[in-house]
């Protein structure tokens with residue numbers, strides 16, 4: 001079966017866990033972000049704000065990741081783990097893109113806006129993939145807490161929805177086994 005361009009990208013994209021040490025050209029970053037922001041958003045709220053961490057700031061974010069791990073281990077009374085791995089997870093990225101949501105007062109609006117922010121994150125992964133750029137979606141420690149808020153200089157009404165570690169893939173994981181369509185689909189006729 002032959003697929004159209006979008007379908008092919010949707011099927012082929014994989015989360016990338018290791019990146020080559022090559023920077024992303026600024027024009028490419030801008031092009032990817034410009035495309036990613038063309039997602040559906042109800043009432044045209046455009047609730048996303050994009051924070052790009054790049055250059056020397058990547059190392060500062062890697063330091064922060066290590067510090068967050070230290071604090072968590074201390075709080076939970078657990079071993080520190082391999083801090084070098086936590087650092088490398090961040091420092092190998094060519095850029096880290098945060099999708100930040102401007103939080104509306106209204107709960108329903110917040111939900112819809114969150115969905116749009118998720119779409120920006122996904123669209124960014126897709127358009128990046130088409131340009132040979134891989135991404136790893138993160139909703140873990142890098143996206144939470146006061147230290148991260150401070151690092152990103154978030155306003156009081158801004159919430160991190162996720163961040164994407166971006167870079168040229170060193171390795172692309174194999175595809176995984178998806179549930180057969182009939183297992184997840186019901187028709188009402």
Ligand SMILES: Cc1cc2nc3c(=O)[nH]c(=O)nc-3n(C[C@H](O)[C@H](O)[C@H](O)COP(=O)(O)O)c2cc1C
Pocket residue numbers: 013014015016136137138139140
């Ligand atoms: C909402 C959401 C949160 C995710 N959070 C993380 C995360 O914190 N760390 C991580 O390594 N991957 C995270 N991922 C990536 C998934 O683990 C990944 O998409 C999944 O394993 C399927 O692999 P694929 O993207 O290659 O299809 C997240 C994905 C989504 C959609």
